[in-house]
Amino acid sequence: MLRFNYNKPAKELTCYFTGRLDTIASFNLSDELYAKLNTLRGTDDPVVMLSDKISFDMTEVNYIASSFIRICVTVAKQVPRGHLSIVNCDPFLKKTFKIAGLDEILIVS
């Protein structure tokens, strides 16, 4: 469902998601994701901005629920503009992000 790869010298975290990210799956992975982000920032206060770059790799994702889109927005607010990228989207997901209007606050490719 979710695995991480952290490139320490580059301060880049890649999150690899897999499968169908429906409401339940999104809920289940959110704790793990937020915990990882808290570890990186050294505090569980989400107001403290992360300086790391974060990528959500969607290569193996075939569906996203609105709750996953909310997770993207939450994470986008915790990093400087342009530091969160959603990468390797299937065009079906790309369109979903476009309709949600997220291309204004993060990079989707």
Place this chain on the structure above:
Amino acid sequence: MAESLTEKADHIIGKAIFAAAEFQQFDQEQTDRIVEAVYKAGLKARITLAKQAVDETGMGIWEHKMWKNVIATQLVYESIRDVKTVGVISSDPVTGITEIAQPLGPIFAVTPVTNPTSTAMFKILICLKTRNPIIISSHRGAAKCTGEAVRICYEAALAAGAPEDCIQIIPSGSRDFTQLVMAHPQIALILATGGTGLVKAAYSSGNPAIGVGPGNVPVFIDDSADIPFAVSGIIASKTFDNGTICASEQAIVVEEKTEQKVREEFERQQCYFLTPEEITKVEKIAISAETMSMSPFIVGQSVAVIAQKAGITVPEGTKILLAKLDGVGKDYPLSHEILAPILAFYSAKDHNAAINLCIDLNYLGGIGHSAGIYANDEKTIMKFSLLINAGRIVVNTPTSQGAVGGTFNLLPPSLTLGCGTGGKNITTENITAKHLINVQRVCRRRINHKFADADQKVYFNEECDESVLTKEYHKNH
């Protein structure tokens, strides 16, 4: 004492109301006779009007504007000639429903500088076919040629028995007056073709509107496409009237594996790829850095004129300037809509990345408008079509001519292309006569026996759930 703007508007619309009152008495035969006369007069004037439009606006190519005039008159006429638009237009004895077409009333039509005479004649024909008087407001840069097109059509209409004042034109140049007419309570519908501001004004007027604004047409050349054929189609479309049709190609997207072949084919067919330095120079003259909208000074200009304005040298006879870009959006000004022979060019790492780029381009000001694909693989065509938000996805066809319809496909020929809700329109269809009638439905009694014979008691019993109600509704009587 001089008339105030309100009095002027009341006067013009008052005349249109009287024309509407008279017009609604006409039968189909009388109506069709008027439409035929106007189409013939417009077609006869195709060359004069095309030359006048180019002389006045300084945009485009007269031979191509002549073709636009032909599409707007002959092809539009052929497409609406046999359509019933008066009285009973359909009757189904089984359903008991009879449909009656009624005119809408005075229609306020705004015409653009890029296609002035053709759009005016097109709108006049579809309004007359539906017995609606039309009041035209032309772009101030095309007031004379539009006025001439209106005069020709009006004289022909009157000679064929049309009501006085069924076609009027208001003086161009006064935005306040245009907005006053738009918002007049006796205007039945606004047909606005033009820039974003104009279309927004039409929708904000409080009257029903069909407003068609900008596009940003992506074209994907799939590796299954016939590349020389695709390139020649794109050139034929993007050079047509120097790119002034809003459905003209704006960006070409290919996969890395076909990039070289496509580039070579464009170069072989006399197109020029700009260097990064030249891209910067062209950006400056083509797109406003503040608004990211195209400069009116390059709209409908030839490559030679654009190159001269940008201060670059390109081979003589160059048909299109191509700019290879790495992204879409405000950091890449040439990724925006430009109604001139300039094309953005993208190379994507794979098939999905190419379609994703098309989605980005589509959402950069062109949602709901048009898109193109060159492919010989039906699966790819359908995948692209399901993902792109466009009213028209034209396949293996020049997008300018393909989206307008009537030549390369069987879409209704139209100079007003609906863009759906993405473009703030009520329809994605090519606008034509059928959109300018109120259809009344006479509904004769046909009892729904499943409902009438169901035991009503079960509906009042709270213990009866959906399955009981479904069974009751579908039981045999």
